[in-house]
Amino acid sequence: MARRTREESLETKNKLLESALEVMTDKPYSRVTMNEIAERVGMSKGAAYWHFKNKHEILIELIVMLCEESGGDPRLLEGDSDSFRKIRRYYISRIDKQKQSKRYEKINILFQRRLEWPKEVHDKVYRDLMQRIRKEQSMVEMAICEGQENGQVRRDVSPREISSLIAAVFFGIFALFGPNPLYPGGDFDLLKYADFIFDAFGKELKAIQA
Amino acid sequence: MARRTREESLETKNKLLESALEVMTDKPYSRVTMNEIAERVGMSKGAAYWHFKNKHEILIELIVMLCEESGGDPRLLEGDSDSFRKIRRYYISRIDKQKQSKRYEKINILFQRRLEWPKEVHDKVYRDLMQRIRKEQSMVEMAICEGQENGQVRRDVSPREISSLIAAVFFGIFALFGPNPLYPGGDFDLLKYADFIFDAFGKELKAIQA
Amino acid sequence: MARRTREESLETKNKLLESALEVMTDKPYSRVTMNEIAERVGMSKGAAYWHFKNKHEILIELIVMLCEESGGDPRLLEGDSDSFRKIRRYYISRIDKQKQSKRYEKINILFQRRLEWPKEVHDKVYRDLMQRIRKEQSMVEMAICEGQENGQVRRDVSPREISSLIAAVFFGIFALFGPNPLYPGGDFDLLKYADFIFDAFGKELKAIQA
Amino acid sequence: MARRTREESLETKNKLLESALEVMTDKPYSRVTMNEIAERVGMSKGAAYWHFKNKHEILIELIVMLCEESGGDPRLLEGDSDSFRKIRRYYISRIDKQKQSKRYEKINILFQRRLEWPKEVHDKVYRDLMQRIRKEQSMVEMAICEGQENGQVRRDVSPREISSLIAAVFFGIFALFGPNPLYPGGDFDLLKYADFIFDAFGKELKAIQA
DNA sequence: GATGAATGAGACTTCATTCAT
DNA sequence: CATGAATGAAGTCTCATTCAT
Numbered sequence: 001m002a003r004r005t006r007e008e009s010l011e012t013k014n015k016l017l018e019s020a021l022e023v024m025t026d027k028p029y030s031r032v033t034m035n036e037i038a039e040r041v042g043m044s045k046g047a048a049y050w051h052f053k054n055k056h057e058i059l060i061e062l063i064v065m066l067c068e069e070s071g072g073d074p075r076l077l078e079g080d081s082d083s084f085r086k087i088r089r090y091y092i093s094r095i096d097k098q099k100q101s102k103r104y105e106k107i108n109i110l111f112q113r114r115l116e117w118p119k120e121v122h123d124k125v126y127r128d129l130m131q132r133i134r135k136e137q138s139m140v141e142m143a144i145c146e147g148q149e150n151g152q153v154r155r156d157v158s159p160r161e162i163s164s165l166i167a168a169v170f171f172g173i174f175a176l177f178g179p180n181p182l183y184p185g186g187d188f189d190l191l192k193y194a195d196f197i198f199d200a201f202g203k204e205l206k207a208i209q210a
Numbered sequence: 211m212a213r214r215t216r217e218e219s220l221e222t223k224n225k226l227l228e229s230a231l232e233v234m235t236d237k238p239y240s241r242v243t244m245n246e247i248a249e250r251v252g253m254s255k256g257a258a259y260w261h262f263k264n265k266h267e268i269l270i271e272l273i274v275m276l277c278e279e280s281g282g283d284p285r286l287l288e289g290d291s292d293s294f295r296k297i298r299r300y301y302i303s304r305i306d307k308q309k310q311s312k313r314y315e316k317i318n319i320l321f322q323r324r325l326e327w328p329k330e331v332h333d334k335v336y337r338d339l340m341q342r343i344r345k346e347q348s349m350v351e352m353a354i355c356e357g358q359e360n361g362q363v364r365r366d367v368s369p370r371e372i373s374s375l376i377a378a379v380f381f382g383i384f385a386l387f388g389p390n391p392l393y394p395g396g397d398f399d400l401l402k403y404a405d406f407i408f409d410a411f412g413k414e415l416k417a418i419q420a
Numbered sequence: 421m422a423r424r425t426r427e428e429s430l431e432t433k434n435k436l437l438e439s440a441l442e443v444m445t446d447k448p449y450s451r452v453t454m455n456e457i458a459e460r461v462g463m464s465k466g467a468a469y470w471h472f473k474n475k476h477e478i479l480i481e482l483i484v485m486l487c488e489e490s491g492g493d494p495r496l497l498e499g500d501s502d503s504f505r506k507i508r509r510y511y512i513s514r515i516d517k518q519k520q521s522k523r524y525e526k527i528n529i530l531f532q533r534r535l536e537w538p539k540e541v542h543d544k545v546y547r548d549l550m551q552r553i554r555k556e557q558s559m560v561e562m563a564i565c566e567g568q569e570n571g572q573v574r575r576d577v578s579p580r581e582i583s584s585l586i587a588a589v590f591f592g593i594f595a596l597f598g599p600n601p602l603y604p605g606g607d608f609d610l611l612k613y614a615d616f617i618f619d620a621f622g623k624e625l626k627a628i629q630a
Numbered sequence: 631m632a633r634r635t636r637e638e639s640l641e642t643k644n645k646l647l648e649s650a651l652e653v654m655t656d657k658p659y660s661r662v663t664m665n666e667i668a669e670r671v672g673m674s675k676g677a678a679y680w681h682f683k684n685k686h687e688i689l690i691e692l693i694v695m696l697c698e699e700s701g702g703d704p705r706l707l708e709g710d711s712d713s714f715r716k717i718r719r720y721y722i723s724r725i726d727k728q729k730q731s732k733r734y735e736k737i738n739i740l741f742q743r744r745l746e747w748p749k750e751v752h753d754k755v756y757r758d759l760m761q762r763i764r765k766e767q768s769m770v771e772m773a774i775c776e777g778q779e780n781g782q783v784r785r786d787v788s789p790r791e792i793s794s795l796i797a798a799v800f801f802g803i804f805a806l807f808g809p810n811p812l813y814p815g816g817d818f819d820l821l822k823y824a825d826f827i828f829d830a831f832g833k834e835l836k837a838i839q840a
Numbered sequence: 841g842a843t844g845a846a847t848g849a850g851a852c853t854t855c856a857t858t859c860a861t
Numbered sequence: 862c863a864t865g866a867a868t869g870a871a872g873t874c875t876c877a878t879t880c881a882t
Contacts, residue, residue, distance in 0.1 A: 215841085218841090219841075222841085222842095253842080253843090254842065254843050254844065255843085255844080256841095256842060256843050256844065257842050257843075260841060260842065261841095
């Protein structure tokens with residue numbers, strides 16, 4: 001049953017990647033089998049090996065793909081006179097995304113499983129991963145700098161540190177209150193939490209107007 | 211003599227558990243072998259099977275054991291008139307512990323790997339785990355309630371929600387800046403972060419004195 | 421046009437055969453893949469299957485082809501009054517060939533790998549192979565007979581046996597001192613060995629003149 | 631079905647080695663499976679993997695073991711005033727061994743398959759193999775030297791070269807007329823051949839008495 | 841209590857072969 | 862003629878688990 005066109009082939013590859021995402025969010029990497037990934041999309045193990053060198057490679061390609069499509073909309077961090085409000089809007093958009101899109105949820109779960117990635121995978125993906133984290137973080141960092149420059153934000157804090165703090169805080173919130181195959185999550189309202197945090201941080205960071 | 215033997219047996223069992231902690235911190239559960247656990251303490255696979263029904267059981271007993279010894283010192287949440295300061299002190303102590311104790315670090319890593327635990331393990335451990343989380347959380351919750359009662363804390367927030375928010379925030383901080391076998395941690399100062407957070411949250415939660 | 425195509429087809433087939441010789445000389449038959457054979461000549465696996473029924477068939481055709489072109493020059497075994505000298509000249513020419521031609525070396529290696537040929541291959545090729553061995557051997561045999569008839573060679577030896585002995589002796593020499601992918605050959609001078617052998621055998625075979 | 635005693639374990643290992651010898655003489659290395667080796671002696675695949683790291687390791691141990699037990703009886707190369715006769719006796723004994731012992735035959739076949747050994751195997755075994763060949767060769771070499779010293783052998787030949795020539799010659803004879811799974815051997819009498827060769831070489835090597 | 845041999849299920853991979861295009 | 866996608870059989874290897882001693 002040989003697919004012929006380049007197009008169909010690419011489609012198969014994508015179907016396999018999607019299948020992998022599905023399965024790999026559902027269970028630990030070590031319990032995911034090539035067979036399973038392939039069968040889910042009506043292919044044979046061999047097909048998977050045609051498109052990917054091995055199991056690791058699937059995960060790698062998957063991660064690289066997801067790194068690109070995940071993250072909030074960077075445009076939200078542009079064009080607003082109030083830097084802090086921009087940051088707030090950005091994270092709120094991420095929460096929205098998470099709430100609405102099953103896919104986004106899955107991506108989150110996949111990344112939560114990163115401790116199980118084989119070193120091989122991790123090494124190849126490290127750069128992308130870092131970039132993904134950095135991208136977000138540096139956008140936030142720049143927004144804070146901007147705020148410091150135009151007098152909206154305290155000057156005695158390190159933009160770098162604050163941005164990574166915020167990243168960590170949201171990481172924690174997504175991890176604990178987001179989709180979690182083990183603790184099937186509460187009925188917590190992430191938006192409410194975000195509001196509280198931004199209210200608090202916002203005040204704490206606000207430059208004291210003379 | 212029999213007494214002696216029983217003691218020795220318990221000791222062996224503990225040695226195996228410690229070995230398991232070591233190894234399971236180091237690599238994904240699926241790549242930890244019974245052999246490895248046993249060999250690390252100069253014992254044979256068979257011995258491990260004498261003390262534990264199977265591999266899952268080791269993990270289960272390990273988790274149960276750790277649930278008891280982990281967590282901050284609850285006494286810190288007692289006996290201070292300022293409720294919020296108590297909470298602050300409590301988390302700071304956890305950070306200290308983490309900084310000083312390799313063991314505490316390992317425990318953290320082990321729990322970060324929880325997504326890989328087999329359902330079997332998870333089910334049996336769920337209650338303990340929840341309790342561990344709840345214990346801390348409810349202590350914090352109670353401290354907040356107390357604060358609300360004696361007028362130190364705003365009354366329009368849910369103690370429940372705030373306590374889980376704080377938990378999540380610290381979870382994020384530990385996860386990202388704490389020990390992490392994959393991203394070998396930066397030189398971030400957790401205490402500085404904690405200070406910032408408590409400053410911000412403290413103000414936000416303070417009851418507005420008329 | 422059709423003519424052209426047929427020619428081209430034959431050329432492709434030959435290129436595949438040459439590639440197969442190359443690869444099959446380099447590693448055990450079982451580790452040679454169709455892909456490899458085809459890729460070496462810038463073709464796809466599928467193309468190879470158009471020209472050959474399967475992998476076995478390639479080896480078969482290869483062997484048949486090589487059987488024809490290998491062996492020393494039979495003309496050397498003709499037209500000399502001294503039969504033994506003819507034999508000697510014949511084998512010397514084989515050594516020369518071996519020394520000068522990489523291709524001849526490869527053929528030798530290929531045949532050294534014959535124990536790995538699948539029964540299927542072996543059965544189909546047996547006749548050719550035997551013929552190839554016999555051809556040489558019987559030429560030598562005839563030369564010996566001739567020598568016996570004209571009184572140059574002892575009459576109490578079996579030409580058959582002597583010819584196969586000589587074949588075996590040279591087989592050993594080629595195998596041990598010839599090209600060998602495993603023991604990358606010494607700096608032995610095959611000619612020197614051949615000289616010694618022929619000196620010794622020559623004397624031993626010479627008819628005792630009354 | 632756990633065997634207990636060290637002894638029994640060793641026995642199992644040996645049985646596996648013998649089984650491997652059996653199977654590996656019967657077919658190319660690549661077509662021999664672990665399962666087959668184990669099943670032949672009523673064991674499971676797992677048992678084989680308990681005793682040997684992997685398939686390669688079986689072959690390696692097998693070869694090392696056989697290197698020790700193969701070869702002619704070196705005592706035959708001692709204590710005779712006629713050096714050449716000693717060499718002759720030595721090779722004759724090898725032929726005898728071959729004729730009488732099925733095991734010896736198998737060893738020969740195994741070694742004839744050496745071109746198929748994976749590089750890994752070959753590298754580890756190379757030294758032993760060389761030693762095995764060298765041992766024999768150097769014994770012969772010494773015998774020739776001895777002969778040169780006491781005036782029985784021509785002084786203008788290199789003992790080194792002559793000994794390797796003899797080795798090659800016998801290699802060829804064993805290979806072609808010995809057991810051969812592909813050309814199921816003739817009814818040739820190896821002894822007759824050996825006689826002829828030694829007669830010829832003997833005369834050729836004899837020191838010309840003034 | 842402890843050991844180490846043995847089992848067997850299950851996963852990863854490789855590749856000859858087929859076939860639609 | 863040629864390509865390249867897909868299949869499926871077969872083999873290697875790992876390990877949790879069992880069990881006789």
